[in-house]
Amino acid sequence: MFHVGSGSLSRTMFPILVMIDQHQTLFKAAMNTETSRTEQTVTLRMEMTMCFPLLLLICSLCTAKLQTESDNHIIPLGDQTEAERREPTNAADQQQRCTQDIHAVLREMSASLAEQRVEIRHLQRENEVQAAQLREQKIEVEKLKQQLQAQTAELISIKARTNVTENQVEALKRDEEAQTAELISIKARTDVTENQVEALKRDGEVKQVxxxxxxxxxxxxxxxxxxxxxxxxxxxxxxxxxxxxxxxxxxxxxxxxxxxxxxxxxxxxxxxxxxxxxxxxxxxxxxxxxxxxxxxxxxxxxxxxxxxxxxxxxxxxxxxxxxx
Known part of the structure; x- marks a missing residue:
């Protein structure tokens, strides 16, 4: 005859549910993080791969524990009472309910895994789209770099031409100043010449004396x-x-x-x-x-x-x- 304690199933299922909640929380946190989706997908796959064998191991340990407790509660046939004769029936019922609960948990885990696979595929597609966008952005950045380099070279060329132009302007200014001084000198000489011409005119007018x-x-x-x-x-x-x-x-x-x-x-x-x-x-x-x-x-x-x-x-x- 097997006897199973009334608190054994609840103590066994609680760590399983806590672990499931922890993994679901971890998955949701990974889903909400947008900065490194590729790393999240790989991490999520590893955790789910490790979670399912662990769950099976826990279920096996639970069944073995039930079997061990039943073996430890074997009572001699002569000492059994009427109530104790009914305990195997209760133990079988509890074991059946435990199995049903485990199957229900496994079904929930399967559905959750299916949803997670869909979400993972969705993340993979988003990652592919983002990777394509990133490649396009890299190409655009390269183009911008090339344009910047061309503009930098053009600016250097313009600066060089500007320096040459400034030097030419300075030379022209010096030439203009020299020409201005020469014009002033020529004007002064012209004024003197005009005065001399006027004097000569006057002399010519009065030479006939x-x-x-x-x-x-x-x-x-x-x-x-x-x-x-x-x-x-x-x-x-x-x-x-x-x-x-x-x-x-x-x-x-x-x-x-x-x-x-x-x-x-x-x-x-x-x-x-x-x-x-x-x-x-x-x-x-x-x-x-x-x-x-x-x-x-x-x-x-x-x-x-x-x-x-x-x-x-x-x-x-x-x-x-x-x-x-």
Missing amino acids: AFSASLLASGGGDIGPFNTHTLLVFRHVVTNIGNAYNPNTGFFIAPVRGAYHFELHIYGPGHASHPSGALLFKNGEHICTAYEHQPSYQVKSSNGVTLLLEVRDVVSVSLWSNCV
Whole structure:
């Protein structure tokens, strides 16, 4: 006869259910983790592969334990009571219920394993899709790398060309500054040249200098004698080209630097004590003289000189002292 304790099945099934719950919790945690699905799939397969033999081993141990406890409770036939005769029937019922519970647990485990296989296949497909996407992303990254390298090379080339352009701009700036300085110098020389041209024009305009003048417009008359040299003012102007001679003062003022030719012509009565003579002065300095002396009849004399005059040099003629 076999006898099974009433708490044996519950104590045996509790670790099994705890282990099943632990594996289901572990599977759900693995399912919720999205960062490393391939590793989760491999780990889940290993755990499920180890779980099923372990469950079978636990069930076998449970049956063996029931058999051992039944053997340990064998009672001599003479000592059996009516209640003890009914215990084999209860033990058989309990063993049958235990077997049914184990079958139910196994069916649940089979259904759970089927669901997990479906989920694993789904994860595998997702992993394949993600792997394909990852390969595409790698290809795209390589393309981006190549584009970046090309852009970097282009930037280096642009920078080199920019440096060359900057150097050229600096050279052009220096050339422009040199040209500006040269233009300023040319302009200054041009201004000087223009001034010189203007001066030459003025010189050309005033180079035509000539005058002719006399003491009297017509007729005759005596001037002098004076006891000192006396300035002669030729008020009757015949020609005064360039207006260099002033008939009010009797001075000829040189308008430009140049060579000027002057001639003196005098005419007077012969006199025993008063000769006829005139003096030509340059800036107050005596240059030449026209002079004649005879006691009777008429006298005349002429003289000429060419002078190099500077601008504003003054030429004048004076009557010799004690001359007529």
